[in-house]
Amino acid sequence: MTLNIATWNINSVRLRADLVCKLLKNEDIDLLCLQECKSPVEKFPLDVFSKIGFSHLVACGQKGYNGVAIVSKFPLLEKCAIDFAGLGHARHIAAQLENGITIHNFYVPAGGDEPDRQKNEKFDQKLNYLTEMRDYFNANEPKKSILVGDLNIAPRPEDVWDHKKMAKIVSHTEVEIDHLDAVLRAGNWVDVTRKDIPQQKLYSWWSYRAKDWSSSDRGRRLDHIWASADIALNIGSSRILREVRGWDRPSDHVPVLATIDL
DNA sequence: ATGGTAGGTCTCCTA
Numbered sequence: 001m002t003l004n005i006a007t008w009n010i011n012s013v014r015l016r017a018d019l020v021c022k023l024l025k026n027e028d029i030d031l032l033c034l035q036e037c038k039s040p041v042e043k044f045p046l047d048v049f050s051k052i053g054f055s056h057l058v059a060c061g062q063k064g065y066n067g068v069a070i071v072s073k074f075p076l077l078e079k080c081a082i083d084f085a086g087l088g089h090a091r092h093i094a095a096q097l098e099n100g101i102t103i104h105n106f107y108v109p110a111g112g113d114e115p116d117r118q119k120n121e122k123f124d125q126k127l128n129y130l131t132e133m134r135d136y137f138n139a140n141e142p143k144k145s146i147l148v149g150d151l152n153i154a155p156r157p158e159d160v161w162d163h164k165k166m167a168k169i170v171s172h173t174e175v176e177i178d179h180l181d182a183v184l185r186a187g188n189w190v191d192v193t194r195k196d197i198p199q200q201k202l203y204s205w206w207s208y209r210a211k212d213w214s215s216s217d218r219g220r221r222l223d224h225i226w227a228s229a230d231i232a233l234n235i236g237s238s239r240i241l242r243e244v245r246g247w248d249r250p251s252d253h254v255p256v257l258a259t260i261d262l
Numbered sequence: 263a264t265g266g267t268a269g270g271t272c273t274c275c276t277a
Binding site for chain 1 (some may be wrong): 265266267268269270271274275277
Protein backbone atom coordinates (compact mmCIF):
# COMPACT_ATOMS: atom_id res chain seq x y z
CA MET A 1 0.00 0.00 0.00
CA THR A 2 0.97 3.62 -0.49
CA LEU A 3 0.61 6.24 2.21
CA ASN A 4 0.85 9.90 1.28
CA ILE A 5 1.88 12.16 4.13
CA ALA A 6 2.23 15.91 4.51
CA THR A 7 3.39 18.41 7.12
CA TRP A 8 2.31 22.05 7.30
CA ASN A 9 2.76 24.86 9.82
CA ILE A 10 -0.74 26.31 9.44
CA ASN A 11 -0.43 29.38 11.76
CA SER A 12 -3.95 29.03 13.25
CA VAL A 13 -5.95 25.98 12.20
CA ARG A 14 -9.30 27.64 12.97
CA LEU A 15 -8.55 30.68 10.78
CA ARG A 16 -7.28 28.48 7.93
CA ALA A 17 -9.46 25.35 8.15
CA ASP A 18 -10.67 26.16 4.62
CA LEU A 19 -7.09 26.21 3.33
CA VAL A 20 -6.45 22.82 4.94
CA CYS A 21 -9.53 21.46 3.12
CA LYS A 22 -8.32 22.99 -0.14
CA LEU A 23 -4.97 21.21 0.25
CA LEU A 24 -6.59 17.90 1.16
CA LYS A 25 -8.91 18.13 -1.86
CA ASN A 26 -6.16 19.23 -4.29
CA GLU A 27 -3.56 16.66 -3.28
CA ASP A 28 -3.77 12.92 -2.71
CA ILE A 29 -2.96 13.06 1.01
CA ASP A 30 -3.76 10.36 3.60
CA LEU A 31 -2.27 11.91 6.70
CA LEU A 32 -1.49 15.54 7.51
CA CYS A 33 0.64 16.83 10.40
CA LEU A 34 -0.07 20.41 11.46
CA GLN A 35 1.91 22.83 13.63
CA GLU A 36 1.04 26.19 15.22
CA CYS A 37 -2.62 25.22 15.42
CA LYS A 38 -3.05 27.91 18.13
CA SER A 39 -6.12 26.12 19.44
CA PRO A 40 -7.18 24.05 22.41
CA VAL A 41 -7.96 20.48 21.31
CA GLU A 42 -11.67 20.91 22.18
CA LYS A 43 -11.93 23.79 19.67
CA PHE A 44 -10.02 21.99 16.89
CA PRO A 45 -12.27 22.02 13.75
CA LEU A 46 -12.30 18.23 13.30
CA ASP A 47 -15.90 18.24 11.99
CA VAL A 48 -14.75 20.26 8.94
CA PHE A 49 -12.07 17.69 8.10
CA SER A 50 -14.30 14.68 8.89
CA LYS A 51 -16.69 15.77 6.12
CA ILE A 52 -13.94 15.24 3.53
CA GLY A 53 -12.79 11.90 4.90
CA PHE A 54 -10.32 12.90 7.60
CA SER A 55 -12.10 11.70 10.71
CA HIS A 56 -9.14 10.63 12.85
CA LEU A 57 -7.26 13.10 15.04
CA VAL A 58 -4.57 13.11 17.65
CA ALA A 59 -3.62 16.54 18.96
CA CYS A 60 -1.79 18.41 21.67
CA GLY A 61 -3.16 21.93 21.97
CA GLN A 62 -3.00 25.09 24.02
CA LYS A 63 -4.82 28.40 23.82
CA GLY A 64 -3.27 30.96 21.48
CA TYR A 65 0.20 29.48 20.99
CA ASN A 66 1.92 26.42 19.53
CA GLY A 67 -0.21 23.29 19.11
CA VAL A 68 0.39 20.18 17.00
CA ALA A 69 -2.07 17.77 15.42
CA ILE A 70 -2.26 14.79 13.10
CA VAL A 71 -5.40 14.36 10.96
CA SER A 72 -5.79 11.13 9.04
CA LYS A 73 -8.04 9.07 6.79
CA PHE A 74 -6.91 6.02 8.79
CA PRO A 75 -7.20 5.23 12.51
CA LEU A 76 -4.49 6.62 14.77
CA LEU A 77 -3.34 5.37 18.15
CA GLU A 78 -1.89 8.16 20.26
CA LYS A 79 1.56 7.13 21.49
CA CYS A 80 2.83 10.11 23.48
CA ALA A 81 2.98 13.89 23.73
CA ILE A 82 6.31 14.82 25.28
CA ASP A 83 7.12 18.17 26.89
CA PHE A 84 10.75 18.35 25.77
CA ALA A 85 12.82 20.87 27.77
CA GLY A 86 9.94 21.22 30.25
CA LEU A 87 8.53 24.36 28.63
CA GLY A 88 4.89 23.43 29.19
CA HIS A 89 4.25 24.02 25.46
CA ALA A 90 2.21 21.90 23.03
CA ARG A 91 5.04 21.07 20.62
CA HIS A 92 5.02 17.30 20.14
CA ILE A 93 2.57 14.49 19.45
CA ALA A 94 3.23 10.96 18.28
CA ALA A 95 0.78 8.43 16.87
CA GLN A 96 0.82 4.95 15.39
CA LEU A 97 -1.07 3.67 12.36
CA GLU A 98 -2.56 0.17 12.22
CA ASN A 99 0.26 -0.90 9.89
CA GLY A 100 2.75 -0.18 12.70
CA ILE A 101 4.18 3.07 11.33
CA THR A 102 4.86 5.65 14.06
CA ILE A 103 4.64 9.38 13.26
CA HIS A 104 6.35 12.03 15.39
CA ASN A 105 5.08 15.56 14.77
CA PHE A 106 7.27 18.39 16.15
CA TYR A 107 7.12 22.16 16.48
CA VAL A 108 10.61 23.10 17.66
CA PRO A 109 10.89 26.49 19.44
CA ALA A 110 11.81 29.34 17.08
CA GLY A 111 14.47 30.66 19.48
CA GLY A 112 14.03 34.44 19.38
CA ASP A 113 16.29 36.87 17.50
CA GLU A 114 19.64 36.83 19.34
CA PRO A 115 21.67 33.62 18.82
CA ASP A 116 23.27 33.72 22.27
CA ARG A 117 22.28 31.31 25.05
CA GLN A 118 23.40 33.70 27.79
CA LYS A 119 21.61 36.78 26.49
CA ASN A 120 18.51 35.11 25.07
CA GLU A 121 16.51 32.61 27.11
CA LYS A 122 14.49 31.53 24.06
CA PHE A 123 17.63 30.51 22.19
CA ASP A 124 18.79 28.52 25.22
CA GLN A 125 15.41 26.79 25.35
CA LYS A 126 15.62 25.92 21.64
CA LEU A 127 19.01 24.25 22.09
CA ASN A 128 17.82 22.47 25.23
CA TYR A 129 14.77 21.24 23.33
CA LEU A 130 16.99 19.78 20.60
CA THR A 131 19.30 18.18 23.17
CA GLU A 132 16.34 16.44 24.82
CA MET A 133 15.12 15.26 21.40
CA ARG A 134 18.59 13.79 20.83
CA ASP A 135 18.54 12.06 24.22
CA TYR A 136 15.05 10.68 23.61
CA PHE A 137 16.00 9.09 20.27
CA ASN A 138 19.25 7.76 21.74
CA ALA A 139 17.15 5.99 24.39
CA ASN A 140 14.31 5.00 22.01
CA GLU A 141 15.72 3.84 18.69
CA PRO A 142 13.18 4.73 15.98
CA LYS A 143 11.90 1.79 13.92
CA LYS A 144 9.26 2.06 11.18
CA SER A 145 9.05 5.73 12.11
CA ILE A 146 8.54 9.09 10.44
CA LEU A 147 9.54 12.40 12.03
CA VAL A 148 8.04 15.55 10.57
CA GLY A 149 7.41 19.12 11.51
CA ASP A 150 8.52 22.71 11.73
CA LEU A 151 12.01 22.16 13.14
CA ASN A 152 12.77 25.91 12.83
CA ILE A 153 16.25 25.16 11.46
CA ALA A 154 17.40 25.32 7.83
CA PRO A 155 20.51 23.14 8.05
CA ARG A 156 22.13 23.30 4.61
CA PRO A 157 23.48 26.21 2.52
CA GLU A 158 20.84 25.28 -0.10
CA ASP A 159 18.13 25.57 2.56
CA VAL A 160 18.47 29.37 2.78
CA TRP A 161 18.44 32.20 0.25
CA ASP A 162 21.96 33.38 1.28
CA HIS A 163 24.19 31.12 3.37
CA LYS A 164 26.73 33.84 4.29
CA LYS A 165 24.16 36.49 5.20
CA MET A 166 22.28 33.92 7.32
CA ALA A 167 25.28 32.63 9.32
CA LYS A 168 24.35 34.64 12.43
CA ILE A 169 20.59 34.56 11.91
CA VAL A 170 18.63 32.26 14.21
CA SER A 171 17.57 29.15 12.23
CA HIS A 172 20.87 28.89 10.32
CA THR A 173 23.62 29.28 12.97
CA GLU A 174 26.31 26.64 13.32
CA VAL A 175 25.31 25.71 16.87
CA GLU A 176 21.68 25.07 15.85
CA ILE A 177 22.73 23.04 12.82
CA ASP A 178 25.05 20.96 15.07
CA HIS A 179 22.22 20.35 17.54
CA LEU A 180 19.81 19.32 14.77
CA ASP A 181 22.45 17.03 13.27
CA ALA A 182 22.85 15.38 16.69
CA VAL A 183 19.10 14.61 16.69
CA LEU A 184 19.37 13.15 13.19
CA ARG A 185 22.32 10.95 14.11
CA ALA A 186 20.82 9.84 17.45
CA GLY A 187 17.80 8.38 15.67
CA ASN A 188 19.72 7.27 12.58
CA TRP A 189 17.15 9.34 10.66
CA VAL A 190 17.25 10.06 6.93
CA ASP A 191 16.30 13.54 5.65
CA VAL A 192 13.77 12.35 3.08
CA THR A 193 13.30 15.67 1.28
CA ARG A 194 17.03 15.99 0.68
CA LYS A 195 17.39 12.31 -0.23
CA ASP A 196 14.94 13.00 -3.06
CA ILE A 197 15.96 16.55 -3.98
CA PRO A 198 19.65 16.82 -3.03
CA GLN A 199 21.00 19.89 -4.81
CA GLN A 200 18.65 22.74 -5.59
CA LYS A 201 17.59 25.63 -3.39
CA LEU A 202 14.51 24.54 -1.48
CA TYR A 203 12.39 26.62 0.90
CA SER A 204 9.24 25.96 2.93
CA TRP A 205 8.88 29.35 4.64
CA TRP A 206 8.88 32.99 3.49
CA SER A 207 8.47 35.89 5.93
CA TYR A 208 5.21 37.84 6.01
CA ARG A 209 7.33 40.98 6.20
CA ALA A 210 8.70 40.86 2.67
CA LYS A 211 7.05 43.29 0.25
CA ASP A 212 6.89 40.58 -2.42
CA TRP A 213 7.77 37.17 -0.99
CA SER A 214 8.06 35.49 -4.41
CA SER A 215 10.26 37.98 -6.25
CA SER A 216 12.57 38.63 -3.28
CA ASP A 217 12.45 34.86 -2.56
CA ARG A 218 14.26 35.10 0.78
CA GLY A 219 13.08 31.69 1.92
CA ARG A 220 14.26 29.04 4.34
CA ARG A 221 13.62 25.26 4.53
CA LEU A 222 12.35 25.00 8.11
CA ASP A 223 9.86 22.16 7.61
CA HIS A 224 11.15 18.62 7.35
CA ILE A 225 10.25 14.99 6.73
CA TRP A 226 12.62 12.38 8.14
CA ALA A 227 12.38 8.59 8.07
CA SER A 228 14.00 5.91 10.21
CA ALA A 229 16.73 4.08 8.32
CA ASP A 230 14.78 0.79 8.17
CA ILE A 231 12.03 2.32 5.98
CA ALA A 232 13.91 5.19 4.31
CA LEU A 233 14.21 3.33 1.01
CA ASN A 234 10.40 2.93 0.94
CA ILE A 235 9.88 6.68 1.10
CA GLY A 236 10.17 9.19 -1.71
CA SER A 237 8.38 11.44 -4.21
CA SER A 238 9.17 14.47 -2.03
CA ARG A 239 7.55 17.78 -2.89
CA ILE A 240 7.34 21.24 -1.35
CA LEU A 241 4.21 23.13 -2.47
CA ARG A 242 5.62 26.62 -3.04
CA GLU A 243 2.44 27.81 -4.78
CA VAL A 244 0.48 27.49 -1.50
CA ARG A 245 2.36 30.56 -0.19
CA GLY A 246 0.46 32.52 -2.87
CA TRP A 247 -3.00 31.41 -1.74
CA ASP A 248 -5.41 33.96 -0.24
CA ARG A 249 -4.48 34.80 3.39
CA PRO A 250 -1.73 32.16 3.44
CA SER A 251 0.32 30.69 6.22
CA ASP A 252 3.95 31.81 6.06
CA HIS A 253 4.86 28.11 5.69
CA VAL A 254 3.91 25.73 2.85
CA PRO A 255 3.20 21.98 2.92
CA VAL A 256 6.00 19.42 2.56
CA LEU A 257 4.94 16.04 1.12
CA ALA A 258 6.30 12.53 0.75
CA THR A 259 5.03 9.07 -0.17
CA ILE A 260 5.56 5.80 1.73
CA ASP A 261 5.34 2.45 -0.10
CA LEU A 262 5.02 -0.53 2.17
C1' DA B 263 21.03 50.24 10.73
C1' DT B 264 16.15 49.57 10.68
C1' DG B 265 11.65 47.90 10.08
C1' DG B 266 8.79 45.38 7.78
C1' DT B 267 3.52 41.53 8.63
C1' DA B 268 0.46 38.30 10.86
C1' DG B 269 -2.36 35.75 14.67
C1' DG B 270 -4.42 35.58 19.15
C1' DT B 271 -5.06 35.51 25.19
C1' DC B 272 -5.27 41.74 21.40
C1' DT B 273 -2.84 48.32 23.56
C1' DC B 274 1.20 42.98 24.14
C1' DC B 275 3.03 38.43 23.41
C1' DT B 276 4.84 35.22 19.76
C1' DA B 277 6.65 34.15 15.20
